Amino acid sequence: MLQIQHLEKTYKNAVEPSLRGLSLSFSTTCIAGLLGPNGAGKTTTISILCGLVKADSGAASLLGLDVIKDAEAIKKRIGVVPQSIALYPTLTAVENFQYIGKLYGLSSSVLKSRITHYLQIFGLEKSAQKAIRYYSGGMKRRANIIASLLHEPELLILDEPTAGVDVQSRNMILQFLQEYHQMGHGIVYTSHLLEEAQQLCDEIAIIDHGQLVVQGRPKELMQNQQAGSLEQVFLQLTGSSLRD
Ligand SMILES: Nc1ncnc2c1ncn2[C@@H]1O[C@H](COP(=O)(O)OP(=O)(O)OP(=O)(O)O)[C@@H](O)[C@H]1O
Ligand SMILES: [Mg+2]
Numbered sequence: 001m002l003q004i005q006h007l008e009k010t011y012k013n014a015v016e017p018s019l020r021g022l023s024l025s026f027s028t029t030c031i032a033g034l035l036g037p038n039g040a041g042k043t044t045t046i047s048i049l050c051g052l053v054k055a056d057s058g059a060a061s062l063l064g065l066d067v068i069k070d071a072e073a074i075k076k077r078i079g080v081v082p083q084s085i086a087l088y089p090t091l092t093a094v095e096n097f098q099y100i101g102k103l104y105g106l107s108s109s110v111l112k113s114r115i116t117h118y119l120q121i122f123g124l125e126k127s128a129q130k131a132i133r134y135y136s137g138g139m140k141r142r143a144n145i146i147a148s149l150l151h152e153p154e155l156l157i158l159d160e161p162t163a164g165v166d167v168q169s170r171n172m173i174l175q176f177l178q179e180y181h182q183m184g185h186g187i188v189y190t191s192h193l194l195e196e197a198q199q200l201c202d203e204i205a206i207i208d209h210g211q212l213v214v215q216g217r218p219k220e221l222m223q224n225q226q227a228g229s230l231e232q233v234f235l236q237l238t239g240s241s242l243r244d
Contacts, residue, residue: 004060005060019055022041083160093135156180158188160189
């Protein structure tokens with residue numbers, strides 16, 4: 001569902017490259033984790049995959065489609081949950097979702113039923129008519145996910161969907177991701193929470209300094225590294241120095 005070959009990216013005015021020949025792949029419809037320390041290049045990679053940032057060189061494909069040549073076709077089939085909240089703060093949740101759903105060309109009746117459905121799943125039905133700026137951090141994160149789900153994409157890509165949320169919201173989000181995957185959809189997500197990734201992911205890739213460090217199934221990686229947890233694997237392979 002995702003293939004990346006030798007991606008290179010240096011941002012304008014940046015001193016160092018953000019991606020240095022990154023290559024990795026995730027097989028069809030698994031729950032995949034793209035893991036790495038701060039500044040490893042996770043958000044840059046996702047931005048290239050969804051067409052927000054152009055790589056200097058290399059190639060990437062999603063669902064067998066090239067991220068540049070087939071950008072329009074990809075947009076209809078994937079949903080991307082960005083690391084920062086991408087909702088209009090002065091609009092209510094429903095107003096945000098109606099606007100986004102219309103951009104995806106959903107009919108009013110389909111959109112209405114999906115908004116009701118997802119507000120209920122994500123426990124936001126009582127706050128449906130509240131402006132997003134009055135939402136708590138956890139509510140904003142949940143609403144941010146709904147926004148990318150309205151067109152029910154085949155592949156959902158989430159950049160730190162559980163950052164800064166409480167245990168209740170996190171459990172709810174993780175349970176939803178598992179259910180969405182069981183319905184036949186692919187999931188690619190980033191996180192700093194290694195224990196969470198160990199429980200959730202079928203496959204993971206650890207990246208650091210814009211390069212692949214290791215990739216595989218969590219259990220196999222733990223066996224190979226003789227580590228008791230994914231966190232140990234991560235620290236063994238990426239070291240303990242602080243990142244910018
Ligand atoms: N727009 C930009 N201009 C210049 N440098 C950037 C830009 N965006 C990211 N970078 C740099 O690229 C590198 C990778 O950043 P990126 O945001 O992709 O990392 P990340 O793995 O998502 O980190 P985090 O876990 O903190 O979200 C970092 O060194 C960062 O400072
Ligand atoms: Mg990031």
